[in-house]
Amino acid sequence: MDEYYVYGQSAQQPVPVASFRxxxxxxxxxxxxxxxHLYNTMNMKLKDVMAEMQVxxxxxxxxxxxxxxxxxxxxxxKYIKASExxxxxxxxxxxxxxxxxxxxxxVLRGRVVDPKDIARxxxxxxxxxxxxxxxxxECHEPIEDLMYGTPPPEEASYNAAAYAEAYASYQYDPATDxxxxx
Numbered sequence: 687m688d689e690y691y692v693y694g695q696s697a698q699q700p701v702p703v704a705s706f707r708x709x710x711x712x713x714x715x716x717x718x719x720x721x722x723h724l725y726n727t728m729n730m731k732l733k734d735v736m737a738e739m740q741v742x743x744x745x746x747x748x749x750x751x752x753x754x755x756x757x758x759x760x761x762x763x764k765y766i767k768a769s770e771x772x773x774x775x776x777x778x779x780x781x782x783x784x785x786x787x788x789x790x791x792x793v794l795r796g797r798v799v800d801p802k803d804i805a806r807x808x809x810x811x812x813x814x815x816x817x818x819x820x821x822x823x824e825c826h827e828p829i830e831d832l833m834y835g836t837p838p839p840e841e842a843s844y845n846a847a848a849y850a851e852a853y854a855s856y857q858y859d860p861a862t863d864x865x866x867x868x
Contacts, residue, residue: 705744714755717745721752722761729764732756763795769827770794771807776823777834778804791837794829 708714714721717739724735732752739745747755756762774792781788792799811817 705740705746708745708747708751711758717743718759721755722759725756726761726763763797763831766794766799766803766807768807768811769825770829770832771804771811772817772823773825773829773832774799774804774834775808775817776825779823788836790834793833795831 706713720743721735721739724730724738725732730738732749736747736749736752739747753762777792778790781790791801792804808817812819817823
């Protein structure tokens with residue numbers, strides 16, 4: 687009986703994956719899509735990506751190697767740089783000064799930038815003294831992969847306020863026959 691138990695225990699243990707350390711740029715290519723998926727699509731932190739790659743694929747590299755490779759592949763797109771925030775603030779101010787003032791939505795590297803993040807950056811920059819509320823912002827470098835425009839109005843087919851009002855005004859009539867056919 688003990689032999690059977692030992693056999694059952696050993697069958698459940700995971701098979702260890704041989705560890706592999708990349709030494710050349712070519713060593714990274716087979717793992718490029720996997721790393722891109724984990725880091726950008728799954729939105730995992732770099733340390734989590736590193737752990738997943740080591741456990742699942744036996745791919746063991748340093749944090750510096752990962753950062754270098756992510757930059758080389760242009761996958762280091764999660765974080766917004768100060769110069770990008772400055773350009774967004776300058777654009778927002780210019781569009782708000784137009785007649786009529788325009789609301790602006792930014793899409794950076796395929797992701798919508800939350801206006802709260804822009805406001806938080808501006809508030810912190812003012813607190814640090816790197817930006818003043820009324821001063822002009824000097825941004826001369828173009829920002830790649832940045833699109834902006836006026837967001838479309840709310841769709842007429844679904845208006846949350848109208849829906850809530852209609853729902854609140856609905857009255858159930860017990861005298862009405864609500865027959866259901868299945």
